Amino acid sequence: MRFDNRRVIVTGAGSGFGAAIAARFNAEGAHVLLTDINADGMEAVAAQLSGPGKVSQAICNVAEEEQVQAVVAQAQAELGGIDVLVNNAGYSHLNKLLWKITVEEFDAVFAVNVRGVFLGCKHVIPVMIEQGTGGAIVNIASIGSVAPRPGVTPYNGTKGAVLTMTKGLALECARHQIRVNAVNPVAALTGFMKGATGVDSADMTDEAKERLVSTVPLGRLTEPEDVAAAVTYLASDDARFMTGTAMNIDGGRSI
Numbered sequence: 001m002r003f004d005n006r007r008v009i010v011t012g013a014g015s016g017f018g019a020a021i022a023a024r025f026n027a028e029g030a031h032v033l034l035t036d037i038n039a040d041g042m043e044a045v046a047a048q049l050s051g052p053g054k055v056s057q058a059i060c061n062v063a064e065e066e067q068v069q070a071v072v073a074q075a076q077a078e079l080g081g082i083d084v085l086v087n088n089a090g091y092s093h094l095n096k097l098l099w100k101i102t103v104e105e106f107d108a109v110f111a112v113n114v115r116g117v118f119l120g121c122k123h124v125i126p127v128m129i130e131q132g133t134g135g136a137i138v139n140i141a142s143i144g145s146v147a148p149r150p151g152v153t154p155y156n157g158t159k160g161a162v163l164t165m166t167k168g169l170a171l172e173c174a175r176h177q178i179r180v181n182a183v184n185p186v187a188a189l190t191g192f193m194k195g196a197t198g199v200d201s202a203d204m205t206d207e208a209k210e211r212l213v214s215t216v217p218l219g220r221l222t223e224p225e226d227v228a229a230a231v232t233y234l235a236s237d238d239a240r241f242m243t244g245t246a247m248n249i250d251g252g253r254s255i
């Protein structure tokens with residue numbers, strides 16, 4: 001299998017994209033360490049995994065350096081090292097015009113979506129360098145990073161920062177054969193929607209869903225499995241000559 005005995009950390013693995021990403025890696029042979037701030041969600045996801053690899057869990061806020069360091073130590077102790085890091089944990093502030101957003105809301109979303117990616121990379125890359133066998137990092141950005149829409153401007157700014165860091169870091173890591181890529185999904189009906197719109201995905205009206213779908217040429221929203229397929233491709237040896245790229249998982253929304 002593509003990821004036999006590879007050691008993978010997935011942040012925000014207790015829901016949505018992260019859950020599907022962890023499941024796909026696990027099904028393809030990887031040992032997976034799931035991390036999240038939502039212990040119940042993570043437990044439920046872990047219980048569903050039935051692949052051949054080990055499954056570990058850690059409660060970790062990606063914005064907190066000591067918690068990230070503890071996760072890295074746990075991966076080394078329980079999985080024997082780290083070959084892949086997926087920086088997936090993230091959220092959006094409520095949809096509103098930039099001038100209605102408080103400094104606290106702005107700082108909070110940058111802390112998770114940008115500092116979280118920074119901390120994951122900062123503490124995983126030295127381990128990968130020390131191992132001497134290369135590695136892959138995949139960052140979950142958003143199509144809003146390259147084709148923003150109104151109402152989520154600071155959020156889209158966090159994802160723009162993630163894309164720029166992806167490219168710069170790809171250069172910094174290249175001589176160690178550590179590749180750094182990103183994916184840009186379009187909207188999905190995951191837990192994310194509650195934060196961004198104030199309404200649970202399950203409670204969204206057909207009209208609200210149709211408004212989102214109408215912007216996507218392929219005529220539907222992102223499924224978590226779409227993201228899992230792209231992330232595992234970018235982390236696999238099939239993408240061994242790809243670094244510093246961002247794949248749009250957007251059904252053509254950004255054309």
Ligand SMILES: NC(=O)c1ccc[n+]([C@@H]2O[C@H](COP(=O)([O-])OP(=O)(O)OC[C@H]3O[C@@H](n4cnc5c(N)ncnc54)[C@H](O)[C@@H]3O)[C@@H](O)[C@H]2O)c1
Pocket residue numbers: 011012013014015016017018035036037038041060061062063088089090091092112140141142143184185186187188189190191192193
């Ligand atoms: N759903 C969308 O429309 C959409 C579109 C583009 C990009 N994204 C991005 O995809 C990623 C995954 O989102 P999702 O759609 O699966 O949402 P989700 O809410 O279903 O899952 C996100 C997970 O991240 C966890 N999380 C949140 N803050 C955290 C923190 N500080 N530390 C650790 N874990 C934390 C949550 O508990 C949750 O389990 C996010 O980075 C999001 O910005 C989502």
